[in-house]
Amino acid sequence: MSTRIAFLKGHGTENDFVIVPDPENAIDLSTAAVAALCDRRAGIGGDGLLHIVRSAAHPQARAMAAEAEWFMDYRNGDGSIAEMCGNGARVFARYLLHAGLVPEGDLAIATRAGVKSVHLAKDGDITVGMGRARLPEGDVTVSVGERSWPARNVNMGNPHAVAFVDDLAHAGDLYSPPPFSPPSAYPDGVNVEFVVDRGPRHVALRVHERGSGETRSCGTGACAVAVAAARRDGADPSVTGNPATYTVDVPGGRLVITEHPGGEIEMTGPAVIVAEGEIDPEWLENAAH
Numbered sequence: 001m002s003t004r005i006a007f008l009k010g011h012g013t014e015n016d017f018v019i020v021p022d023p024e025n026a027i028d029l030s031t032a033a034v035a036a037l038c039d040r041r042a043g044i045g046g047d048g049l050l051h052i053v054r055s056a057a058h059p060q061a062r063a064m065a066a067e068a069e070w071f072m073d074y075r076n077g078d079g080s081i082a083e084m085c086g087n088g089a090r091v092f093a094r095y096l097l098h099a100g101l102v103p104e105g106d107l108a109i110a111t112r113a114g115v116k117s118v119h120l121a122k123d124g125d126i127t128v129g130m131g132r133a134r135l136p137e138g139d140v141t142v143s144v145g146e147r148s149w150p151a152r153n154v155n156m157g158n159p160h161a162v163a164f165v166d167d168l169a170h171a172g173d174l175y176s177p178p179p180f181s182p183p184s185a186y187p188d189g190v191n192v193e194f195v196v197d198r199g200p201r202h203v204a205l206r207v208h209e210r211g212s213g214e215t216r217s218c219g220t221g222a223c224a225v226a227v228a229a230a231r232r233d234g235a236d237p238s239v240t241g242n243p244a245t246y247t248v249d250v251p252g253g254r255l256v257i258t259e260h261p262g263g264e265i266e267m268t269g270p271a272v273i274v275a276e277g278e279i280d281p282e283w284l285e286n287a288a289h
Helices: 031-038 086-098 219-232 281-287
Strands: 005-012 015-021 048-054 070-076 105-111 114-120 126-131 140-144 147-155 159-164 191-199 202-209 244-250 253-259 265-269 272-279
Touching: 005 086, 015 031, 015 086, 031 048, 031 070, 031 281, 048 086, 070 086, 086 105, 086 114, 086 126, 086 219, 086 265, 086 272, 126 219, 140 159, 147 219, 159 219, 191 219, 202 219, 219 244, 219 253, 219 265, 272 281
Parallel strands: 015 048, 070 105, 159 191, 202 244
Antiparallel strands: 005 015, 005 272, 048 070, 105 114, 114 126, 126 265, 140 147, 147 159, 191 202, 244 253, 253 265
8 A cells, every 4th residue: 555645525515525546546445444534533524435546447447448537436435335426426527627637628437337428617517417317107105204295206326206395394304214105116215305496497405315314415316306396397308398407405505407308417516625635554554454
């Protein structure tokens, strides 16, 4: 392991990440090491870790190297591997620009969910291509205490139940997963979004992310909410032939979601680098076991 291990800290709408630049894939980031780095009391702290590697240097990304020079080797805060993270992709792109590795404009990033298109705008916002939504058939209901609501089943590569409510306080504390029915709708659990209207094409949400509780922001959740709102509002782009753009306020900030007539969804929002420093290699070596 190198004697000097650089790190940065960044966030996208307060979804925060430890960033470890490692172009040649030389640092062994075990599950335990990632969990230790993301620990908010004993480590640096983050919702996840962005391991920044050249695609050609990583066995899971070499096949994408001709399309995308950089691979987002994303890990959850518990050290487990994840396919994709929309807020993380913006922070990943922000780091590449910050480090002088890419210019403003269009960028392709390799992920475990394939190559993603990113645009770094001059005003600082970053847009990520999030793919398409699937809308499984069937009625779903979510509940909090004595209240229950019909929910829209939206799959963004991960499952979401979107419920439109009168007041975000009705979502309760969101410490534990809101009950849903039928159980067969989400055999592996679900991310639940509670949504209120703020104005025309403008909504706000609170979200319970499965396995995490309430989070400050969820990129796929914001996309799922925009898709559900467009169907509710008669603005389905596949029907109208026009893009549908929604402003989605999350507890940690604001995202803008556009769904195109062909089904592609784009998410635009901020990404900030807040600090950089060095990881003590002896501490990391001990934490990795």
